[in-house]
Amino acid sequence: MPEGHTLHRLALDLTAAFAGRRLTSTSPQGRFLASRLDGRRFERAEAWGKHLFVTVADQPRLVHVHLGLYGGFRLMPGTGHAVVGQVRWRLTASARSGRPVTADLRGPNVCELLGPGEVDTLLARLGPDPLRPDADPEAAWTRISRSRTPIAVLLLDQTVVSGVGNVYRAEVLFRHGIDPLLPGHELTREQWTAIWSDLVHLMQVGVERNRIDTVRPEHEPEAMGRPARADDHGGEVYVYRRAGAPCHVCGTPVATQVVAARNLFWCPACQPADRVAG
Protein backbone atom coordinates (compact mmCIF):
# COMPACT_ATOMS: atom_id res chain seq x y z
CA MET A 1 0.00 0.00 0.00
CA PRO A 2 2.74 2.50 0.67
CA GLU A 3 3.07 5.46 -1.67
CA GLY A 4 3.33 8.95 -0.22
CA HIS A 5 -0.38 9.30 0.45
CA THR A 6 -0.25 6.24 2.74
CA LEU A 7 2.46 7.80 4.90
CA HIS A 8 0.74 11.18 5.14
CA ARG A 9 -2.51 9.51 6.08
CA LEU A 10 -0.69 7.39 8.62
CA ALA A 11 0.91 10.50 10.12
CA LEU A 12 -2.54 12.05 10.52
CA ASP A 13 -4.02 8.90 12.01
CA LEU A 14 -1.16 8.29 14.43
CA THR A 15 -1.18 11.92 15.54
CA ALA A 16 -4.96 11.85 16.04
CA ALA A 17 -4.74 8.64 18.06
CA PHE A 18 -1.65 9.31 20.19
CA ALA A 19 -0.78 13.02 20.34
CA GLY A 20 0.02 14.11 23.89
CA ARG A 21 -0.57 10.66 25.34
CA ARG A 22 1.72 8.51 27.44
CA LEU A 23 2.92 5.47 25.54
CA THR A 24 3.89 1.94 26.09
CA SER A 25 6.43 1.09 23.44
CA THR A 26 7.64 -2.45 22.79
CA SER A 27 9.21 -4.53 20.04
CA PRO A 28 7.61 -7.97 20.28
CA GLN A 29 9.91 -9.11 17.49
CA GLY A 30 12.91 -7.61 19.27
CA ARG A 31 14.45 -5.79 16.32
CA PHE A 32 13.78 -2.23 17.47
CA LEU A 33 14.98 -0.49 20.62
CA ALA A 34 11.42 0.43 21.52
CA SER A 35 12.12 0.63 25.26
CA ARG A 36 13.80 4.02 24.69
CA LEU A 37 10.33 5.45 24.10
CA ASP A 38 8.41 3.50 26.69
CA GLY A 39 6.53 5.62 29.22
CA ARG A 40 7.16 8.85 27.32
CA ARG A 41 4.65 11.14 25.71
CA PHE A 42 3.89 10.97 21.99
CA GLU A 43 4.26 14.38 20.35
CA ARG A 44 3.47 13.96 16.66
CA ALA A 45 3.97 11.95 13.50
CA GLU A 46 4.94 13.64 10.25
CA ALA A 47 5.55 12.37 6.72
CA TRP A 48 8.04 13.48 4.07
CA GLY A 49 7.67 11.55 0.83
CA LYS A 50 7.57 7.89 1.83
CA HIS A 51 9.30 8.51 5.16
CA LEU A 52 7.53 8.77 8.50
CA PHE A 53 8.96 10.45 11.59
CA VAL A 54 7.61 10.20 15.12
CA THR A 55 8.70 12.61 17.83
CA VAL A 56 8.44 11.75 21.50
CA ALA A 57 8.83 14.06 24.50
CA ASP A 58 12.16 13.95 26.35
CA GLN A 59 13.71 11.91 23.55
CA PRO A 60 15.79 14.07 21.22
CA ARG A 61 15.97 11.30 18.66
CA LEU A 62 13.12 10.63 16.24
CA VAL A 63 11.70 7.34 15.12
CA HIS A 64 12.27 6.98 11.39
CA VAL A 65 10.00 4.50 9.61
CA HIS A 66 10.11 3.47 5.96
CA LEU A 67 7.55 0.85 5.00
CA GLY A 68 9.36 -0.37 1.92
CA LEU A 69 7.41 -2.62 -0.39
CA TYR A 70 5.24 -4.46 2.08
CA GLY A 71 5.50 -2.84 5.49
CA GLY A 72 2.38 -1.61 7.22
CA PHE A 73 1.02 0.00 10.37
CA ARG A 74 -2.22 -1.30 11.80
CA LEU A 75 -4.23 0.80 14.23
CA MET A 76 -6.63 -1.07 16.47
CA PRO A 77 -8.96 0.03 19.24
CA GLY A 78 -8.11 -1.38 22.66
CA THR A 79 -4.97 -2.82 24.21
CA GLY A 80 -3.73 -6.28 25.09
CA HIS A 81 -4.19 -7.76 21.63
CA ALA A 82 -2.40 -11.02 20.94
CA VAL A 83 0.74 -10.49 18.87
CA VAL A 84 0.21 -11.90 15.40
CA GLY A 85 3.25 -12.37 13.15
CA GLN A 86 6.40 -10.30 13.35
CA VAL A 87 5.53 -7.04 15.07
CA ARG A 88 8.53 -4.72 14.92
CA TRP A 89 7.01 -1.97 17.00
CA ARG A 90 3.90 -1.91 19.15
CA LEU A 91 2.65 1.38 20.50
CA THR A 92 -0.25 1.61 22.91
CA ALA A 93 -2.06 4.30 24.89
CA SER A 94 -4.31 3.29 27.74
CA ALA A 95 -7.79 4.30 28.83
CA ARG A 96 -6.16 6.59 31.38
CA SER A 97 -5.55 9.21 28.66
CA GLY A 98 -8.46 8.62 26.29
CA ARG A 99 -9.58 5.78 24.07
CA PRO A 100 -7.32 2.77 24.48
CA VAL A 101 -5.48 2.19 21.22
CA THR A 102 -2.77 -0.03 19.75
CA ALA A 103 -0.61 0.50 16.67
CA ASP A 104 1.37 -2.45 15.26
CA LEU A 105 4.17 -2.02 12.72
CA ARG A 106 5.05 -5.05 10.60
CA GLY A 107 7.57 -5.65 7.83
CA PRO A 108 9.08 -2.17 7.51
CA ASN A 109 12.22 -1.58 5.52
CA VAL A 110 13.41 0.73 8.28
CA CYS A 111 12.43 1.41 11.88
CA GLU A 112 15.21 3.20 13.72
CA LEU A 113 16.06 6.09 16.01
CA LEU A 114 17.75 9.04 14.31
CA GLY A 115 19.22 12.24 15.71
CA PRO A 116 17.96 15.56 14.30
CA GLY A 117 21.11 15.97 12.22
CA GLU A 118 20.65 12.58 10.63
CA VAL A 119 17.04 13.45 9.85
CA ASP A 120 18.14 16.68 8.17
CA THR A 121 20.64 14.78 6.05
CA LEU A 122 17.95 12.37 4.96
CA LEU A 123 15.45 15.13 4.15
CA ALA A 124 18.06 17.03 2.18
CA ARG A 125 18.20 14.15 -0.27
CA LEU A 126 14.47 14.18 -1.00
CA GLY A 127 12.89 15.99 -3.92
CA PRO A 128 9.74 18.07 -3.42
CA ASP A 129 6.78 16.17 -1.97
CA PRO A 130 3.44 17.03 -3.65
CA LEU A 131 1.70 16.54 -0.31
CA ARG A 132 3.72 19.20 1.50
CA PRO A 133 2.50 22.78 1.10
CA ASP A 134 6.04 24.18 1.05
CA ALA A 135 7.12 21.91 -1.82
CA ASP A 136 8.87 23.56 -4.76
CA PRO A 137 8.16 21.87 -8.10
CA GLU A 138 10.82 24.07 -9.72
CA ALA A 139 13.54 22.02 -8.00
CA ALA A 140 12.20 18.91 -9.72
CA TRP A 141 11.92 20.69 -13.07
CA THR A 142 15.58 21.62 -12.88
CA ARG A 143 16.48 17.95 -12.68
CA ILE A 144 13.93 16.74 -15.23
CA SER A 145 14.66 19.34 -17.89
CA ARG A 146 18.36 18.41 -17.86
CA SER A 147 17.95 14.66 -17.93
CA ARG A 148 17.94 12.13 -20.74
CA THR A 149 16.32 9.60 -18.38
CA PRO A 150 12.73 8.62 -19.22
CA ILE A 151 10.15 10.69 -17.35
CA ALA A 152 8.66 7.47 -15.91
CA VAL A 153 11.98 6.67 -14.26
CA LEU A 154 12.50 10.24 -13.01
CA LEU A 155 9.10 10.20 -11.32
CA LEU A 156 10.16 7.24 -9.17
CA ASP A 157 13.50 8.83 -8.25
CA GLN A 158 12.88 10.13 -4.72
CA THR A 159 15.64 12.72 -5.11
CA VAL A 160 13.66 14.26 -8.00
CA VAL A 161 10.15 14.02 -6.55
CA SER A 162 9.31 12.32 -3.26
CA GLY A 163 6.24 10.28 -2.45
CA VAL A 164 5.34 9.20 -5.98
CA GLY A 165 5.29 5.42 -6.46
CA ASN A 166 4.57 3.01 -9.27
CA VAL A 167 0.80 3.57 -9.28
CA TYR A 168 0.81 7.37 -9.26
CA ARG A 169 3.52 7.60 -11.91
CA ALA A 170 1.64 5.33 -14.31
CA GLU A 171 -1.64 7.08 -13.68
CA VAL A 172 -0.44 10.66 -13.89
CA LEU A 173 1.38 9.99 -17.18
CA PHE A 174 -1.78 8.41 -18.57
CA ARG A 175 -3.92 11.35 -17.47
CA HIS A 176 -1.68 13.71 -19.43
CA GLY A 177 -1.20 11.51 -22.49
CA ILE A 178 2.55 11.41 -22.03
CA ASP A 179 4.74 8.60 -23.34
CA PRO A 180 6.44 7.18 -20.23
CA LEU A 181 9.71 6.65 -22.08
CA LEU A 182 9.95 10.30 -23.16
CA PRO A 183 13.33 11.67 -22.00
CA GLY A 184 12.99 14.26 -19.24
CA HIS A 185 14.49 17.05 -21.32
CA GLU A 186 11.85 16.54 -24.00
CA LEU A 187 9.06 17.27 -21.54
CA THR A 188 7.70 20.81 -21.84
CA ARG A 189 7.45 23.09 -18.84
CA GLU A 190 3.68 23.18 -19.38
CA GLN A 191 3.56 19.40 -19.20
CA TRP A 192 5.56 19.39 -15.98
CA THR A 193 3.36 22.06 -14.42
CA ALA A 194 0.31 19.99 -15.31
CA ILE A 195 1.83 16.78 -13.95
CA TRP A 196 2.81 18.46 -10.69
CA SER A 197 -0.54 20.05 -10.01
CA ASP A 198 -2.28 16.80 -10.87
CA LEU A 199 -0.03 14.90 -8.45
CA VAL A 200 -0.92 17.38 -5.73
CA HIS A 201 -4.60 16.79 -6.46
CA LEU A 202 -4.47 13.00 -6.86
CA MET A 203 -2.36 12.46 -3.78
CA GLN A 204 -4.57 14.71 -1.64
CA VAL A 205 -7.53 12.60 -2.74
CA GLY A 206 -5.42 9.57 -1.83
CA VAL A 207 -4.89 10.86 1.71
CA GLU A 208 -8.60 11.60 2.13
CA ARG A 209 -9.79 8.22 0.83
CA ASN A 210 -6.75 6.22 1.97
CA ARG A 211 -6.57 4.63 -1.47
CA ILE A 212 -5.58 5.55 -5.00
CA ASP A 213 -8.38 6.72 -7.29
CA THR A 214 -7.40 8.35 -10.56
CA VAL A 215 -10.29 7.85 -12.98
CA ARG A 216 -12.05 11.04 -14.06
CA PRO A 217 -15.84 11.21 -13.64
CA GLU A 218 -16.47 10.97 -17.38
CA HIS A 219 -14.50 7.70 -17.52
CA GLU A 220 -16.05 6.13 -14.46
CA PRO A 221 -17.75 2.76 -14.98
CA GLU A 222 -21.25 4.28 -14.82
CA ALA A 223 -20.37 6.67 -17.63
CA MET A 224 -18.58 4.03 -19.73
CA GLY A 225 -20.99 1.11 -19.39
CA ARG A 226 -18.65 -1.25 -17.58
CA PRO A 227 -19.02 -2.98 -14.21
CA ALA A 228 -18.59 -0.62 -11.24
CA ARG A 229 -16.07 -2.59 -9.24
CA ALA A 230 -12.96 -1.31 -7.50
CA ASP A 231 -9.88 -3.30 -8.52
CA ASP A 232 -7.74 -5.19 -6.03
CA HIS A 233 -5.55 -2.16 -5.32
CA GLY A 234 -8.47 -0.63 -3.47
CA GLY A 235 -9.31 2.11 -5.93
CA GLU A 236 -10.04 2.66 -9.58
CA VAL A 237 -7.17 3.24 -11.98
CA TYR A 238 -6.61 3.63 -15.73
CA VAL A 239 -3.56 1.49 -16.44
CA TYR A 240 -1.70 0.30 -13.35
CA ARG A 241 -1.55 -3.53 -13.34
CA ARG A 242 -4.03 -3.71 -16.19
CA ALA A 243 -1.65 -5.19 -18.77
CA GLY A 244 -3.56 -6.61 -21.74
CA ALA A 245 -6.90 -5.29 -20.52
CA PRO A 246 -8.70 -2.71 -22.68
CA CYS A 247 -7.90 0.94 -21.97
CA HIS A 248 -10.84 2.53 -20.15
CA VAL A 249 -10.79 5.41 -22.64
CA CYS A 250 -9.99 3.93 -26.08
CA GLY A 251 -10.11 0.15 -25.69
CA THR A 252 -6.51 -0.46 -26.79
CA PRO A 253 -4.82 -3.20 -24.71
CA VAL A 254 -2.72 -1.70 -21.92
CA ALA A 255 1.01 -2.25 -22.46
CA THR A 256 3.58 -3.24 -19.87
CA GLN A 257 7.36 -3.36 -19.78
CA VAL A 258 9.97 -3.69 -17.05
CA VAL A 259 11.89 -0.42 -16.96
CA ALA A 260 14.64 0.17 -14.40
CA ALA A 261 13.54 -3.00 -12.59
CA ARG A 262 9.96 -1.79 -12.09
CA ASN A 263 6.80 -2.75 -13.93
CA LEU A 264 5.59 0.09 -16.10
CA PHE A 265 2.06 0.30 -17.53
CA TRP A 266 0.66 2.62 -20.19
CA CYS A 267 -1.76 2.88 -23.09
CA PRO A 268 0.17 2.99 -26.38
CA ALA A 269 -2.70 4.79 -28.10
CA CYS A 270 -3.45 7.45 -25.47
CA GLN A 271 0.26 7.96 -24.71
CA PRO A 272 1.88 7.71 -28.16
CA ALA A 273 5.65 7.52 -28.47
CA ASP A 274 5.70 9.43 -31.76
CA ARG A 275 4.53 12.72 -30.32
CA VAL A 276 6.58 15.69 -31.43
CA ALA A 277 8.32 17.26 -28.47
CA GLY A 278 7.95 20.93 -27.69
Added chain:
DNA sequence: ACACTATGCTTAG
Protein backbone atom coordinates in the same frame (compact mmCIF):
# COMPACT_ATOMS: atom_id res chain seq x y z
C1' DA B 1 1.34 -27.35 0.98
C1' DC B 2 3.94 -24.38 -2.01
C1' DA B 3 4.88 -20.78 -5.55
C1' DC B 4 4.56 -16.36 -6.89
C1' DT B 5 3.79 -11.44 -6.71
C1' DA B 6 3.85 -6.50 -4.93
C1' DT B 7 2.27 0.54 -4.51
C1' DG B 8 10.39 0.32 -2.29
C1' DC B 9 14.92 0.88 -1.63
C1' DT B 10 19.82 -0.31 -0.50
C1' DT B 11 24.00 -2.63 -1.24
C1' DA B 12 27.20 -5.55 -3.64
C1' DG B 13 29.34 -6.84 -7.84
Added chain:
DNA sequence: TAAGCCTAGTGTG
Protein backbone atom coordinates in the same frame (compact mmCIF):
# COMPACT_ATOMS: atom_id res chain seq x y z
C1' DT C 1 21.91 -6.13 -12.92
C1' DA C 2 20.77 -8.92 -9.06
C1' DA C 3 20.04 -10.13 -4.41
C1' DG C 4 18.15 -9.08 -0.05
C1' DC C 5 14.71 -7.51 3.07
C1' DC C 6 10.86 -10.93 5.18
C1' DT C 7 4.58 -9.36 5.11
C1' DA C 8 0.48 -10.56 3.02
C1' DG C 9 -2.39 -11.70 -0.51
C1' DT C 10 -3.43 -14.64 -4.42
C1' DG C 11 -3.21 -18.60 -7.22
C1' DT C 12 -2.09 -23.61 -7.95
C1' DG C 13 -2.15 -28.43 -6.81
